[in-house]
Amino acid sequence: MELVNWFNELLAGNLIFTPQTLGYYWNGVVTTTQLVFLSLLVGLVMAVPLSILRGSKHRWIKLPIYAYTYVFRGTPLLIQLYIIYYGVVFVDGIQQTFLWPLLREAFYPALIAFTLNTAAYTTEIFHGAIKATARGEIEAARAYGMSDRMMMRRIILPSAFRRALPAYGNEVIFMLHASAIASVVTLMDITGAARFVYARYYAPFEAFLFAAAIYLCLTFAILYFFRFLERRLLAHLRPQN
Amino acid sequence: MLDLHGYGPRLLEGAGVTIQLAVLSLMLAIVLGLLTASAKMSRSWLLHKIATLYTTVIRGVPDLVLMLLLFFGGQMALNVLTDILYDRSGIDIFINLNAFAAGVITIGFIFGAYMGETFRGAFMAVDHGQIEAGKAYGMSDWLVFRRIRFPLMMRHALPGLSNNWMVLLKTTALVSVIGLSDMVRVAAEASRATHEPFTFLLPVAAIYLLIASVSEWMFARLHKRYNVGFGGH
Numbered sequence: 001m002e003l004v005n006w007f008n009e010l011l012a013g014n015l016i017f018t019p020q021t022l023g024y025y026w027n028g029v030v031t032t033t034q035l036v037f038l039s040l041l042v043g044l045v046m047a048v049p050l051s052i053l054r055g056s057k058h059r060w061i062k063l064p065i066y067a068y069t070y071v072f073r074g075t076p077l078l079i080q081l082y083i084i085y086y087g088v089v090f091v092d093g094i095q096q097t098f099l100w101p102l103l104r105e106a107f108y109p110a111l112i113a114f115t116l117n118t119a120a121y122t123t124e125i126f127h128g129a130i131k132a133t134a135r136g137e138i139e140a141a142r143a144y145g146m147s148d149r150m151m152m153r154r155i156i157l158p159s160a161f162r163r164a165l166p167a168y169g170n171e172v173i174f175m176l177h178a179s180a181i182a183s184v185v186t187l188m189d190i191t192g193a194a195r196f197v198y199a200r201y202y203a204p205f206e207a208f209l210f211a212a213a214i215y216l217c218l219t220f221a222i223l224y225f226f227r228f229l230e231r232r233l234l235a236h237l238r239p240q241n
Numbered sequence: 242m243l244d245l246h247g248y249g250p251r252l253l254e255g256a257g258v259t260i261q262l263a264v265l266s267l268m269l270a271i272v273l274g275l276l277t278a279s280a281k282m283s284r285s286w287l288l289h290k291i292a293t294l295y296t297t298v299i300r301g302v303p304d305l306v307l308m309l310l311l312f313f314g315g316q317m318a319l320n321v322l323t324d325i326l327y328d329r330s331g332i333d334i335f336i337n338l339n340a341f342a343a344g345v346i347t348i349g350f351i352f353g354a355y356m357g358e359t360f361r362g363a364f365m366a367v368d369h370g371q372i373e374a375g376k377a378y379g380m381s382d383w384l385v386f387r388r389i390r391f392p393l394m395m396r397h398a399l400p401g402l403s404n405n406w407m408v409l410l411k412t413t414a415l416v417s418v419i420g421l422s423d424m425v426r427v428a429a430e431a432s433r434a435t436h437e438p439f440t441f442l443l444p445v446a447a448i449y450l451l452i453a454s455v456s457e458w459m460f461a462r463l464h465k466r467y468n469v470g471f472g473g474h
Binding site for chain 1: 298300301302303304305306307309310313314317407411412413414415417418425428429432433436438439442443445446449450453
């Protein structure tokens with residue numbers, strides 16, 4: 001009760017940041033978090049097998065994956081979003097399937113675009129880390145008579161994923177920032193809320209600076225989370241003194 | 242052949258806008274990046290703090306939010322400034338911040354922060370003996386910068402520079418949101434009007450890939466040029 005009073009006093013006389021607009025921003029934070037978290041999760045699950053296959057010796061496995069990552073990393077996410085958002089209607093027969101009620105809303109096309117995009121970047125990050133595995137570790141595994149599969153599981157992947165951690169942290173932040181374009185296809189994420197508040201009150205500084213502050217806080221939270229993870233998981237690489 | 246429903250010329254114009262925007266903002270970003278790197282390496286406590294604040298805040302906020310802030314807020318700030326000018330001295334001017342200028346300023350401003358980090362690392366990698374040698378020849382500070390520090394720094398900065406350029410190129414797509422008719426906006430408008438999204442969006446994606454491939458080739462050439470005398474690595 002005291003908290004509510006304090007909150008009302010804080011907002012008293014403030015024309016723009018009413019409980020209502022703060023509610024928009026809060027819903028925006030929820031939407032942004034859902035979009036970013038889900039796309040990163042699915043993207044990560046896709047990227048692990050793709051990055052292993054990307055290093056395959058067979059040309060017909062390696063090349064299509066390379067083409068996929070090249071196209072998705074070489075074109076703007078906005079174009080990818082437009083292609084999926086405007087194009088999904090034209091996929092034959094999709095309107096008859098159970099997926100249609102989901103795909104008709106902007107959320108799922110955006111989620112698909114973000115997922116495919118982050119999966120492409122993450123595949124390349126992991127591929128680079130796998131390729132950088134020290135020769136000695138692979139030879140040691142071979143000397144122990146490990147099969148390829150066991151070597152991948154026990155030796156290469158654990159060390160590669162740890163080495164990929166800093167680059168992956170950057171990718172997570174990149175994804176958070178890239179998610180701002182969801183507002184272009186009418187989604188009310190943080191940026192969408194800011195655009196709505198701007199349009200309603202014609203107050204660009206208040207509307208967008210508040211959104212910027214929220215993004216800044218989220219960015220720092222991600223940054224510190226990954227620093228913590230790196231300290232824990234890369235402890236064996238720190239100089240010992 | 243591809244039927245573009247008469248949108249062909251506008252799409253081509255849009256591609257021109259994209260390229261102009263990207264090149265101009267790259268130039269602004271390089272200038273800002275050099276200034277930021279110098280400020281970060283300077284002995285002045287205040288300059289260092291300002292540069293650190295700039296790079297931290299810019300890199301922590303999405304490009305689109307900064308762009309909207311500068312585009313909508315910039316015009317308002319300009320109006321306030323010209324109003325003050327009118328009240329004080331009777332000079333009546335109206336500066337209209339068009340979408341192109343806002344785009345160049347915002348993208349240049351954003352990537353200036355990234356360039357600053359790239360250049361700082363590269364400047365620090367330059368062998369100090371080379372700079373001392375230049376001074377021993379009696380070169381002025383500017384001459385040392387132009388003939389020694391800059392070319393040697395570029396060797397270390399090129400990989401980061403090329404990476405920043407690729408990201409910058411893709412960021413230009415965002416100006417379509419603030420009303421600039423770049424190729425993304427033209428393609429999106431055409432898709433909505435004709436209900437044929439793939440006809441317009443896929444060629445635009447291909448143009449982005451083409452520009453990226455051409456720039457990769459150009460950066461490979463630059464890389465060769467700035468690595469003369471370093472054993473071809």
